[in-house]
Amino acid sequence: MSETARWRRVWGVVAGVACLVLGMALLREVVDLSDHRAGLTSTVAAAMEDSGVSHPPTAVLLNFRSYDTWLEVVVLLGAVLGVLSLADRRDFSLAAPRQDAPVLRRLVDLVLPLVLLGGVFLLAQGTGAPGGAFQAGAVVAAGLLLAHLGGSLRLGRIRGVMVVLVAGVAAFLTAGLATLTAGRPLLDFPTPGSHAVIVGIEIAIAVSTALTLTLLVLASAPADGPDEDLP
Amino acid sequence: MSLFLLYGGGGIILFVVGLHRLITVSHLIRKLIAANIMAGGVFLLLVATAARDAEQAPDPVPHAMVLTGIVVAVGITAFATALIRLLHSETGSTTLDEADGDRPASP
Numbered sequence: 001m002s003e004t005a006r007w008r009r010v011w012g013v014v015a016g017v018a019c020l021v022l023g024m025a026l027l028r029e030v031v032d033l034s035d036h037r038a039g040l041t042s043t044v045a046a047a048m049e050d051s052g053v054s055h056p057p058t059a060v061l062l063n064f065r066s067y068d069t070w071l072e073v074v075v076l077l078g079a080v081l082g083v084l085s086l087a088d089r090r091d092f093s094l095a096a097p098r099q100d101a102p103v104l105r106r107l108v109d110l111v112l113p114l115v116l117l118g119g120v121f122l123l124a125q126g127t128g129a130p131g132g133a134f135q136a137g138a139v140v141a142a143g144l145l146l147a148h149l150g151g152s153l154r155l156g157r158i159r160g161v162m163v164v165l166v167a168g169v170a171a172f173l174t175a176g177l178a179t180l181t182a183g184r185p186l187l188d189f190p191t192p193g194s195h196a197v198i199v200g201i202e203i204a205i206a207v208s209t210a211l212t213l214t215l216l217v218l219a220s221a222p223a224d225g226p227d228e229d230l231p
Numbered sequence: 232m233s234l235f236l237l238y239g240g241g242g243i244i245l246f247v248v249g250l251h252r253l254i255t256v257s258h259l260i261r262k263l264i265a266a267n268i269m270a271g272g273v274f275l276l277l278v279a280t281a282a283r284d285a286e287q288a289p290d291p292v293p294h295a296m297v298l299t300g301i302v303v304a305v306g307i308t309a310f311a312t313a314l315i316r317l318l319h320s321e322t323g324s325t326t327l328d329e330a331d332g333d334r335p336a337s338p
Contacts, residue, residue, distance in 0.1 A: 008255075011255065012255045015251055015254050015255050016251055016255075019247045019248075019250050019251040020247070022247060022250070023243060023244065023246075023247035026243045026246070026247070027240055027243050030235075030236065030239040030240055030243055030276070031236065033235075033239070033280070033283075034233055034235045034236050034239070034283065036283070037283060037284045039280075039281070039283060039284060039287070039290035039292075040290055040291070040292045041284070041287045041288055041289070041290045041291070042287070044290075044291050044292065045288070056288070056291035056294075057291040057294040057295050057298070059291070060291045060292055060294070060295040061295040061298060061299075065292070065295060068295075068296075068299055069295075069299065072299045072302055072303060075302075075303050075306050075307075076302060076303075076306045078306070078310075079306030079307065079309055079310045080306075080309075082310045082313065082314075083309055083310055083313045086313045086314065086317050087313075134298060134302055209302075213305070216305075216306070216309035216310075217309070219313075220309070220312065220313040220316060
């Protein structure tokens, strides 16, 4: 076998042994960890009245650890900016939708309103039950991508793309600056207004996440239709 | 075996298997999938950590961490896919090895 293949075989074995050792060490830690019962459930439950929502993960995401969520939205923005900068087209237009799938198009036209309604529903119930901004954004993005695949989404140049994409980051920035100018720590919402602030931020995140996820998929498609060399 | 050991151990196994494939295969899409499997293993371990205590409600902090992690993984995967696609359209190869050129990657 050639030199390169031999070295690759050796490296595969070495990596396999190293990963096995790492796996054993991690499994031992997991076994140790199962004896600990401490968690943050009671701590979070004690603070839930000040959070403004009734669902603990939403409270953690958008109130207690809202800084992490802010940076998560920034990461999404960075990813979409990276994909847009690599795109073939320079005008934010989406790839041409398919024209030759009438059954698919009819099916998508029937299903799309339900999908969009499902996204809005997830956003609305996010404060009291599993759901929330990112889930709603993902469902709406899936609906938009379905519409694109079915051929009924005909967006040329999208106006105001950047405004919508930065809406989530901007909402957090506004909330953070407001808390700072009020003399509070960053993103420390006052208890009476925290529900309204959380809902406002969630709406902004949902809209920007929906467009972000749609563009992440569609902006990297080649400008002249599917690749010719795909089998 | 408690549920935590089952899911936590499963998460660790996914992580280690993904790590091995990440550092041994040379095809970039396979590397990306391996990285995603590693992420899945980490999420599984975090969710198992949230459900350690059977009497109490699940711990919401690891839940929020997993939500954040999933979103970040999606963003990174999309950007990496765009980069790999650009590499393929510019050079025609799907690996970063100069020695192989366009040779198919290792199995």
